[in-house]
Structures are given as C-alpha cells and as structure tokens.
Amino acid sequence: MSQYRAPLRDMQFVLHDLAGIDEVAKLPGYGDASDACDAILEEAAAFAGGVLAPLNRAGDTQGCTWKDGSVTTPAGFKEAYKAFADAGWIGLPVAQEFGGQGLPSLLLGPTLEMWNAANVGFANGPLLNQGAIEAIELCGSPEQKQCYIPNLVSGKWTGTMCLTEPQAGTDLAQVRTKAVPDGDRYRISGTKIFITFGEHDMAENIVHLVLARIPGAPEGTKGISLFLVPKILVNDDGSLGERNDVVCASIEHKLGINANPTCTLNYGERGDGAIGYLIGEANKGLENMFVMMNAARFSVGVQGMGIADRAYQHALGYAKERVQGRDVASRDSKPVRIFEHGDVRRMLMTMKAQIEAMRALSYVTAASLDYAAKHPDPHVRKQHKAFVELMTPVVKGWCTETSVEVCSMALQVFGGMGYVEETGIAQQYRDVRITTIYEGTTGIQALDLVGRKLIRDMGSTATAVIKTMQAFHAELESDAGLEAIAEPLGKAIATLADVSQWIGMNAMGDPSNAFACSVPYLKLWGITAGGWQMARAAKVARDKIAAGDPERAFFEAKIATATFYAHHVLSQGAWLKRQIVDGARDVMALDEAGFGLDRTVKVRV
Numbered sequence: 285m286s287q288y289r290a291p292l293r294d295m296q297f298v299l300h301d302l303a304g305i306d307e308v309a310k311l312p313g314y315g316d317a318s319d320a321c322d323a324i325l326e327e328a329a330a331f332a333g334g335v336l337a338p339l340n341r342a343g344d345t346q347g348c349t350w351k352d353g354s355v356t357t358p359a360g361f362k363e364a365y366k367a368f369a370d371a372g373w374i375g376l377p378v379a380q381e382f383g384g385q386g387l388p389s390l391l392l393g394p395t396l397e398m399w400n401a402a403n404v405g406f407a408n409g410p411l412l413n414q415g416a417i418e419a420i421e422l423c424g425s426p427e428q429k430q431c432y433i434p435n436l437v438s439g440k441w442t443g444t445m446c447l448t449e450p451q452a453g454t455d456l457a458q459v460r461t462k463a464v465p466d467g468d469r470y471r472i473s474g475t476k477i478f479i480t481f482g483e484h485d486m487a488e489n490i491v492h493l494v495l496a497r498i499p500g501a502p503e504g505t506k507g508i509s510l511f512l513v514p515k516i517l518v519n520d521d522g523s524l525g526e527r528n529d530v531v532c533a534s535i536e537h538k539l540g541i542n543a544n545p546t547c548t549l550n551y552g553e554r555g556d557g558a559i560g561y562l563i564g565e566a567n568k569g570l571e572n573m574f575v576m577m578n579a580a581r582f583s584v585g586v587q588g589m590g591i592a593d594r595a596y597q598h599a600l601g602y603a604k605e606r607v608q609g610r611d612v613a614s615r616d617s618k619p620v621r622i623f624e625h626g627d628v629r630r631m632l633m634t635m636k637a638q639i640e641a642m643r644a645l646s647y648v649t650a651a652s653l654d655y656a657a658k659h660p661d662p663h664v665r666k667q668h669k670a671f672v673e674l675m676t677p678v679v680k681g682w683c684t685e686t687s688v689e690v691c692s693m694a695l696q697v698f699g700g701m702g703y704v705e706e707t708g709i710a711q712q713y714r715d716v717r718i719t720t721i722y723e724g725t726t727g728i729q730a731l732d733l734v735g736r737k738l739i740r741d742m743g744s745t746a747t748a749v750i751k752t753m754q755a756f757h758a759e760l761e762s763d764a765g766l767e768a769i770a771e772p773l774g775k776a777i778a779t780l781a782d783v784s785q786w787i788g789m790n791a792m793g794d795p796s797n798a799f800a801c802s803v804p805y806l807k808l809w810g811i812t813a814g815g816w817q818m819a820r821a822a823k824v825a826r827d828k829i830a831a832g833d834p835e836r837a838f839f840e841a842k843i844a845t846a847t848f849y850a851h852h853v854l855s856q857g858a859w860l861k862r863q864i865v866d867g868a869r870d871v872m873a874l875d876e877a878g879f880g881l882d883r884t885v886k887v888r889v
C-alpha cells in the first residue's frame with residue numbers, strides 16, 4: 285500500500301516559474317489570488333493525502349454495489365464527499381455568485397492532479413460534476429443556473445454527463461434517446477450506458493445532462509439537443525419533489541476505478557418518459573456538450589498524470605527498500621538496494637522526467653484557459669484560446685498514453701511484487717488504463733488534432749506555436765551551459781515542423797495517408813511541447829543557481845531531469861517522423877484478407 289504525498293515543490297515551481305500564476309492572478313475578476321495560492325495548495329495536499337488517499341485501496345477492493353436500482357459506494361466515500369464539498373473544493377473555479385470561490389482555472393492543474401493521484405475512483409465524481417456545472421453555466425437559463433449550480437457547488441447534488449448509448453460511443457451522430465415536447469418541458473426516453481456516478485448514495489439528488497433528439501430534428505450530430513434531467517424533480521420553491529423516471533438498471537464490472545459506479549440508466553421505462561428541460565438551443569446540444577467535454581478532456585489528461593505520479597512515488601519508495609543483486613561497479617559482494625542498479629534508475633528517471641514534462645505542459649495550458657477567458661485584450665484572448673484548442677487533444681492524448689506507460693514501468697520496478705495485488709501498484713496500473721479511452725479515445729484526440737486543429741486551421745495555430753518554440757530554442761542555443769538540452773530540442777522542433785507540413789500537404793490528395801499516423805503525430809506534439817517546457821524549466825533553474833538561490837539541489841535536479849528528457853524522450857522525434865512520413869502507407873497496405881482471419885469471429889458484447 286502506498287502513501288500519497290503531493291509533489292508540492294514541483295507544483296509550485298511550475299505554477300510560479302512556468303505558468304506565471306502571479307500574472308494570471310491579476311486578471312480581472314481574480315482579486316489577485318497569487319498570495320493565497322501556496323496556502324491553497326498546502327490545504328489541498330493535506331486533504332488529498334489525509335482524507336482521500338487512505339480510502340483508495342478499500343475503494344478498489346470493496347467497489348460499489350447495486351441493489352434494486354440503488355447504488356452504495358464504498359465505506360467512507362459519502363463522508364469524504366461531504367468534507368470535500370464543505371472545504372469548498374467543488375467551487376474552486378466556479379463564480380462567486382453561485383457559491384464558488386472564483387479562483388483561476390490554473391489552480392485546477394495541481395488540485396485535480398492531487399485528487400486523482402490520491403483517489404481516482406473518488407475524483408471522477410467531482411470531475412464530472414464540474415462538467416455539469418460548466419454546461420449549465422454556459423447555456424442554462426438564468427433560472428436553471430440559480431436553481432442547479434449552487435446545489436452542485438455545495439455538494440448537496442451531483443451532476444453527470446450522459447452521452448454514450450450502446451450504438452453511439454465515439455460516433456454520437458447515432459444517439460437515439462428521444463425527447464418529446466410536453467408543454468415547457470420534454471419527455472425523455474432511451475438508454476444511456478457507461479454513466480460515471482449515474483447513481484450513488486453520496487448526495488440527495490443527481491442532475492443528469494443528457495443528449496437526446498427531438499422528433500423531426502435533423503439526422504446526425506446537427507439534430508442533437510442537451511437536456512437537464514434531475515433524478516428527483518425540483519419544486520418551484522427549490523425543495524425536492526417526486527422521483528423522476530430514471531432508473532439505474534445495472535453497474536459495470538470493470539478493470540479499474542472500481543470505487544466509482546459506471547451505470548446503465550434507463551429513462552422513461554414507466555411510460556411517458558422522464559421529465560427533462562432543454563438546456564441552450566434545440567439541436568445545438570453537441571456543440572454545447574463539446575465546450576464542456578474539452579474541459580473534461582483537459583481534466584482527464586491531468587488525471588492520468590496524477591495517477592502516474594502516485595505510481596512513480598510508489599515505485600521510488602520500493603526501489604529504495606528492496607535489496608537485490610550486486611552493484612556492477614563495485615567489488616563488494618553485499619547485495620544492494622535495487623535503486624542502485626542502472627536499469628532501475630533509468631526507469632525511475634524516465635518516469636520522473638515524463639511526469640514533470642506533462643505537469644509543466646498541462647499547467648501552462650491551464651494558464652492559457654485563464655487568459656482566454658479573462659484577458660482584457662481580445663487579441664490576447666484569441667491567441668490563448670487557439671493555444672488551448674491545439675493543446676487540449678495533446679494534453680488528453682499524450683498525457684494519458686504516457687501515464688499508462690509510466691504506470692507499467694512503475695509496476696516493472698516492483699518485479700513480481702508488482703503483479704500481485706497486495707502492493708497496490710497493480711491498482712494504479714488498472715486504474716490508469718481507462719484514461720486513454722473515456723472522454724474520447726486517443727485515436728479520436730489525434731483525429732481532432734489533425735483534422736480540426738491542423739488541417740481546418742490551415743496550420744496557422746500550429747505554425748505560431750512552433751515559431752514560439754523556435755524563438756525560445758534560438759535563445760537557448762546562444763546560452764552557455766544548456767547545450768545538451770538545446771540540440772535535441774532543436775531537432776525535435778524541426779521534425780515537428782517538417783511532419784506538420786507533410787501532413788498538411790498530404791491531407792488534400794490522400795486524407796487516409798495523412799490520418800493513418802495521427803496518433804504518432806499527437807505523440808510528437810506531446811514530447812516536443814513537453815521538451816519545450818522542460819527546457820524552459822532548465823533555463824529558470826540555471827538562472828536561479830547562478831543567482832545563488834538557496835534551493836540549489838532542487839534546481840540541479842531540474843537541469844539533470846531536463847537533460848535526461850532531452851536525450852531519452854525528445855530523441856524519439858526521429859523515429860516518430862519515420863513512422864509517419866515513411867510508414868503511413870504501410871498502415872493501409874494490407875487488404876482485409878491479409879489480416880489472417882478467414883472467418884468472422886463472433887464478438888461477445
């Protein structure tokens with residue numbers, strides 16, 4: 285079993301020295317929150333380590349239970365949710381008029397990281413709840429906002445996102461749930477599957493945000509609307525009324541995140557349909573849902589990174605205790621801790637370097653969320669919005685894929701003890717696996733990156749970001765002392781520029797060629813942008829050392845980690861380019877028969 289200790293020093297470094305919390309906090313509406321920032325982080329760390337982390341293992345082994353439509357969460361979860369809400373964590377980024385704290389979105393970087401590292405099974409509840417709050421804030425009527433948001437912020441109620449149906453997963457054009465007008469409301473009928481916290485015992489009401497079609501709506505994604513469907517109907521005076529016709533038919537048995545229920549919800553089983561209220565304009569549901577899904581995609585990227593950091597801490601602790609084998613560089617026959625072995629050190633450094641790169645890139649992206657929302661200059665807002673849009677699939681896709689690798693490597697450090705459940709590392713490996721799947725698979729993030737963010741935009745945002753990286757690299761090159769980082773960074777940026785141009789040129793003539801290697805392209809973006817942030821970190825560290833900063837050891841470690849990243853991770857740019865430019869055609873080269881199955885295999889679903 286592992287403890288969780290939030291990596292506060294690195295979080296503070298990224299917030300202050302890379303993401304610029306001091307400037308972000310001065311944006312209109314934030315009331316210069318920078319002074320409070322470190323105290324908030326310390327409180328969050330105490331909550332994550334003291335309240336959430338101790339429930340993590342029991343949550344996994346005990347799981348959720350379903351009986352006659354009701355779901356019981358693991359022992360302690362209900363009380364933890366109340367404590368979480370009472371401490372104000374749900375409302376951190378929510379406007380004060382709805383009972384929130386109105387703090388910068390940038391603080392979501394470290395706080396989300398802590399909740400998810402400590403207990404991802406628990407943290408999924410607030411993550412989806414935040415999505416529901418944002419959707420209502422974005423497109424609800426003034427009455428809907430006043431009725432629902434304060435209750436979602438106080439923790440009295442929770443929210444869900446109900447998109448998926450058996451035939452409509454990635455492809456939401458196939459949504460069939462019906463919404464029939466009935467006066468000023470709608471009657472909803474259909475089945476949603478895989479709904480996180482769709483039913484539970486942690487709050488007195490659940491507010492489902494449901495995608496459905498109004499009869500006569502256009503086919504495909506242009507005919508989908510968004511509805512608010514409370515589990516218990518709300519009376520005009522705000523009190524709870526009758527139970528709505530929404531039933532949890534079952535919960536899934538999963539590989540991981542066992543502490544949260546994944547529900548099948550039936551709407552309108554009793555007859556006329558569950559009562560629902562349109563949110564925003566009819567037929568604009570998917571557009572509105574996408575705004576909130578982008579926020580959720582960012583959060584899932586951070587979620588993956590948080591679990592990876594927990595796994596790294598766990599592996600590091602084990603490596604420092606487990607004694608096995610001799611030191612190859614010594615004549616001493618006494619066995620040493622596995623931490624002394626080069627290969628174990630390589631694994632630990634790979635994990636540490638990638639986690640720090642993911643942390644830096646995701647917090648820097650979160651800072652841009654704040655600039656995009658609050659900066660007084662519309663041109664600056666537009667630039668940051670474009671950066672966030674480009675980086676969202678990268679943070680989601682690259683951070684989660686890398687986090688799965690990090691957790692696998694952490695398990696490897698444990699040897700055979702990693703493969704048994706008692707140590708707890710197996711849980712982190714199982715838990716992290718979902719992050720590359722929900723909120724849009726990695727394949728879908730990569731399609732978004734290539735299709736919407738590169739090709740549709742004619743490469744303009746990608747080119748602007750690459751130019752920013754090139755300008756930084758030029759500064760770094762002329763700077764003595766960081767050559768070992770500058771050279772691999774320069775090569776990776778040049779590779780990214782070449783490959784982006786190659787995809788742009790291929791997209792018109794041969795789209796399947798351009799899209800076949802969109803996931804390696806997404807990874808190229810991730811490792812390069814992560815390397816850019818690591819190099820920025822190394823430069824700050826070098827300057828601090830030169831200025832005689834007393835935290836010399838921390839800054840030396842930063843430079844060593846960034847140098848490791850440059851050699852071991854940025855160097856992957858060359859083979860990713862080979863995969864994409866030389867290998868894209870190979871992907872579609874075989875016809876179906878060539879794959880080897882000469883009969884259709886029945887898939888059990």
Ligand SMILES: Cc1cc2nc3c(=O)[nH]c(=O)nc-3n(C[C@H](O)[C@H](O)[C@H](O)COP(=O)(O)OP(=O)(O)OC[C@H]3O[C@@H](n4cnc5c(N)ncnc54)[C@H](O)[C@@H]3O)c2cc1C
Pocket residue numbers: 412445446447448452453454455477478479480481538546718721722723724725726727728731
């Ligand atoms: C634990 C859990 C919790 C979840 N929570 C929620 C929730 O709260 N609310 C909710 O609405 N949903 C939820 N989901 C559903 C989740 O978002 C979907 O599972 C996910 O979007 C993928 O859809 P699918 O499972 O139907 O896979 P499919 O769409 O069938 O995809 C299968 C494979 O095909 C690939 N693929 C599909 N289409 C394309 C394409 N056009 N181009 C390239 N590749 C493609 C995918 O990348 C994937 O590898 C949850 C799922 C799980 C397992």
